[in-house]
Amino acid sequence: MKKLHLLLCLLAATFVVNAQKIDRARFITDSLDSYINKALTDWRIPGAAVCIVKDGKVVLMKGYGIKELGLPNKVDVNTLFMIGSNTKAFTATALAMLQAEKKLSLDDRVTKYIPEFKLDNAAAGQQAIIKDLLCHRLGFKTFQGDFTFYNSNLIRHEIIEKLGKMKATYPFRTTWGYTNAAFLTAGEIVPRATGKQWEVYLKENIFSPLGMNSTLALTADMPKAINRTVPHTLVDGRLTAIPYAQLDGLAPAGAISSSVSDMSKWVMALLDNGKIGNKQVIPAAAIAATRQPMDVVGNANYLNGDTGFEIYGLGWFLEDYCGQRIVEHTGGVSGYVSSVTLIPKERLGIVILTNTDQNELYETLRRDIIDAYLGNKNYHYNDKFLANNRATMARMQAIDKQMRDSTLLNLKPQLSINKYTGKYYNDLYGNLEIARGEEGNQLEARFEHHPKMYAKLLPLGGNRFQVTFSDPTFGKAVFPFFVKDGKVTGIRVKVADFVERDPYDFKKID
Structure with missing residues (x-):
């Protein structure tokens, strides 16, 4: 009798678990479209695209919304989005x-392929290996240097040269700090090892073999x-x-x-040890290494x-969530945020692309799907991220209004406006020039490596x-x-944290 009672309890428990999974699975089949369409409105996202891969099959692949605000397209x-990082x-x-x-070898020193590679810490520059570039452990702060490098007119070898001028915040290999210029440097090892530019190598060895013909x-x-x-963004x-x-x-x-x-196709290959069908496109050892x-x-x-x-692997964040190992990354560039998520044990992959940089749907949707x-x-x-976001936006708008109200008072600067004009210099960035604005006490700043940008x-x-x-x-x-x-001796320049978190001090050039 005790055995029968135990068996009935186990069957009941199994039924409850399976019923919960069935109910939650209906979120994917019955509720996901309405969830996403409502979220586009709530987050003010013009367009998005979502893909879910499970057990080697596409469960969902769909575009939502429009390509550009005000147009019906x-x-x-197959619509392209920038995927950022x-x-x-x-x-x-x-x-x-x-x-x-x-x-x-990923354990090769960087200088083996890029002899001109240097860091401010000379010993670290000599010891740095390819893995150090790919896992953000050079000693820099997250986003350090990105004001200089992001959306600028600097070309690749100039960025590598300027990377050598950056002052590391932490000792070498002691503290994680997300460094975009390090990944650029890693990518430049590809032509040194193969004779083909990074973009050519990717097309010939990853995009084309996987059938990523629009990428x-x-x-x-x-x-x-x-x-x-x-x-798109909010202005x-x-x-x-x-x-x-x-x-x-x-x-x-x-x-x-x-x-x-x-x-x-990229996600399905990564979840199947690099295979598309019977074709081995990416060596399984390469996937394991990352x-x-x-x-x-x-x-x-x-x-x-x-x-x-x-934890960071090589080009991937590695998380532990509810007992599952998650391999994921997000990407953000001007007007876009996105996420790619893999749960290898579940053979589950999620891709979310959006065309505004002012939303967190790329993060919340993937977690709700997981x-x-x-x-x-x-x-x-x-719902919870949206509530937090709206509270944050309200605080930012209040600060912005306070600033606007202050400028409307037409407060006079301490010195004659002409004393603030002139040329300024920062060792990493380079030159900045400040001139009189169009009216009153306005000034206008122009930046050497962002020739299309100015600041009022x-x-x-x-x-x-x-x-x-x-x-x-x-x-x-x-x-x-x-x-x-x-006498004006310098200026402190700060850009949005989205680009770089720390300010730059520029010295005035006499």
Whole structure:
């Protein structure tokens, strides 16, 4: 009798678990479209594309919304989006493929292929290996140097040269810090080892063999594509189309544009040890190499109460979520954010592409999909992230209004406006020039390596100016001038944290 009772309890428990999984699975089949369409409205996203791969099959592949605000052209599965830092997994995989082919080792020193490579810490520059570039452990802060490199006119060898001028914040290999210029440097090892440019190698060895025929390696090609989205952001609370970022100087770190149709092939290959059908496109050893834990990012605390680890492999974040190992990355460039997620044990892949940089749907949707497949309680990530975002936006708008109100008071600067004009210099960035604006006490700043961008400076009293960049990606800020004995000696420049978190101090050139 006891055995029968135990058997009935086990059957009942199994039925409850299976019923929960069935109910959660209905989220994918019955509720996902309405979830996404509502989220596009809530987050003010013009267009998105989503793909779910499970057990070697495409469960969902669909475009939502429109390519450009104000135009009726709808997003489809072949519409291109910039994928930003999801490019990094392609770069790391390419180098791991070259290791599998014995054309290099990921433990080789960088100087073996790029003799001119240097770091401010000379010993670290000599000791740095390819893995150090691919897992962000050179000693820099996250996004350090990106104001100089992002959307600038610097070409690749100039960025590598300037990387050598950056002052590392931490000792070599002690602290994780996300470094885009390091990934550019890693990508430049590809032509040194193969004789082919990074973008050519990717097309010939990854894109074409996988059938990713619409995918573009360079941002310069995106405006020429027929089926493409347009980037958007919020400017003074209004959703606005903006120019494409030009990132080919940093291409191996973030230049690829792709569609969910093409990305589904990439994800399916990664979940099947590099195979498409019976064809081995990517060596299994190369995929395994990119998923080896390399550096600790930190502890992960999820809103549902779960905790875990966050580690960086090579071009991938590695997470522990509800007992599952997740391989994932996100990508953000001007007007776009995206995510790519793999749960190898579940043979589950998720791709989310959006054409505005002011949303978190790329993050919340993937977590709600993961919970659905793992049979977890529905935590409604999207609702909670949206509420937090709206509160943050309200605070930012209040600060912005306070700044605008201050500038309307027409407060006079401490010194004559002409004393702030002139040329300024920063050892890493280079030159900045400040001239009189069109009226009153306005100033205008021009930047050597961002020739298409300028910034307007309005006085806030004293030696502080409220600043608005012509490229909204760089945001708004307050620039203080440094003054000694009645003479301007420098200026502190700050751009949006989306680009770089720390300010730059420029010295005035007499």
